[in-house]
Amino acid sequence: MNPQIADRDLTLEEIKKFLERDYDMLKNVVEITFTGGEPFMRDDFGEMLEIFHGFFPNASFWIVTNGTLTTRIEEVVSRIVKIHRKIGISISIDGREETHDKIRGIKGTYKKAVQTIKKMAILREKYPWLNITIGSVLLPLNIKDFPFIYKLSKDFNVDFTFQPLHLNPVFYKHPLNTQETLGKYLIGEEKLRKLKDFLEIYMQEIFSRYKLAAFPHLYYYDNMFRIVLGERCRTLNCFAGISAFHLGSNGDIYPCHILNKKMGNIREKSLKEIWRSEEAKNIRGEIAKRSCICWTVHEIYRSMEENFIHLLIFSIRHVLKNKLNLRT
Numbered sequence: 001m002n003p004q005i006a007d008r009d010l011t012l013e014e015i016k017k018f019l020e021r022d023y024d025m026l027k028n029v030v031e032i033t034f035t036g037g038e039p040f041m042r043d044d045f046g047e048m049l050e051i052f053h054g055f056f057p058n059a060s061f062w063i064v065t066n067g068t069l070t071t072r073i074e075e076v077v078s079r080i081v082k083i084h085r086k087i088g089i090s091i092s093i094d095g096r097e098e099t100h101d102k103i104r105g106i107k108g109t110y111k112k113a114v115q116t117i118k119k120m121a122i123l124r125e126k127y128p129w130l131n132i133t134i135g136s137v138l139l140p141l142n143i144k145d146f147p148f149i150y151k152l153s154k155d156f157n158v159d160f161t162f163q164p165l166h167l168n169p170v171f172y173k174h175p176l177n178t179q180e181t182l183g184k185y186l187i188g189e190e191k192l193r194k195l196k197d198f199l200e201i202y203m204q205e206i207f208s209r210y211k212l213a214a215f216p217h218l219y220y221y222d223n224m225f226r227i228v229l230g231e232r233c234r235t236l237n238c239f240a241g242i243s244a245f246h247l248g249s250n251g252d253i254y255p256c257h258i259l260n261k262k263m264g265n266i267r268e269k270s271l272k273e274i275w276r277s278e279e280a281k282n283i284r285g286e287i288a289k290r291s292c293i294c295w296t297v298h299e300i301y302r303s304m305e306e307n308f309i310h311l312l313i314f315s316i317r318h319v320l321k322n323k324l325n326l327r328t
């Protein structure tokens with residue numbers, strides 16, 4: 001590949017060509033997450049969403065943002081929500097104002113993110129299918145603020161999700177995730193134990209709100225807590241690189257956004273060639289051996305669908321536990 005374009009972001013034209021060329025392989029895509037960096041930094045992000053809508057009118061779109069570019073976010077989401085009905089936006093809140101700004105390293109970012117949530121909530125009055133979520137990452141600095149963030153989500157009547165910090169070699173050049181780096185060793189056991197009371201209330205409220213549809217969420221948080229405490233290993237086989245992939249801004253294809261194993265680049269090869277390549281086969285082999293670990297929202301929910309039996313057993317145990325007061 002020409003080194004001058006190797007690291008350059010894909011243009012809209014290149015994205016369109018990729019989707020046309022590889023549509024045969026992509027036509028059954030059910031969910032697309034747009035993340036960054038910060039996706040709204042791209043001036044043409046609105047146009048990009050419209051291109052994806054043209055190819056995948058029925059897929060769920062998730063946009064993950066730090067919420068700082070309020071005006072642009074409002075403008076782009078107002079445009080896409082009119083034409084695309086399965087759409088959600090996840091705005092990151094890391095804690096109270098002071099904690100959030102400290103973690104983000106810039107004063108004023110909390111206020112901007114909250115302003116964006118307000119704007120999205122107003123937009124939702126007109127387009128009720130717009131799903132709004134506050135997303136957080138468990139860090140040593142913000143664990144005490146989780147009840148506050150949860151309350152904030154209730155005040156705005158939006159969802160709240162959180163996940164452990166993933167050391168991400170693709171974006172942050174960190175080493176590979178391991179069981180050790182996911183929780184106890186990174187955050188401290190004492191702090192994590194304090195989270196337990198909050199988590200119990202949170203899970204009960206999820207159950208009363210979603211009823212049977214709550215089980216995937218309960219499974220996600222119950223296992224996450226045990227994993228970050230080091231009490232349990234990852235329970236599910238991972239299907240990254242089989243039923244999903246991560247497309248980097250320069251066209252690189254990875255199995256997911258965490259594992260730093262490049263399968264190929266769409267500027268050089270078609271997706272079919274990349275998917276059937278030796279590199280891809282070897283990477284899938286390594287993932288199958290569970291040589292990497294993560295518990296990230298998007299991947300785990302997909303893996304739950306593929307490992308449905310785990311979820312079913314968990315759900316039955318949960319019902320029995322609540323009826324008979326048994327331990328899971």
Ligand code: SF4
Nearest residue numbers: 238256258292294299
């Ligand atoms: S377990 Fe799966 S999603 Fe997680 S880092 Fe490994 S390949 Fe990626």
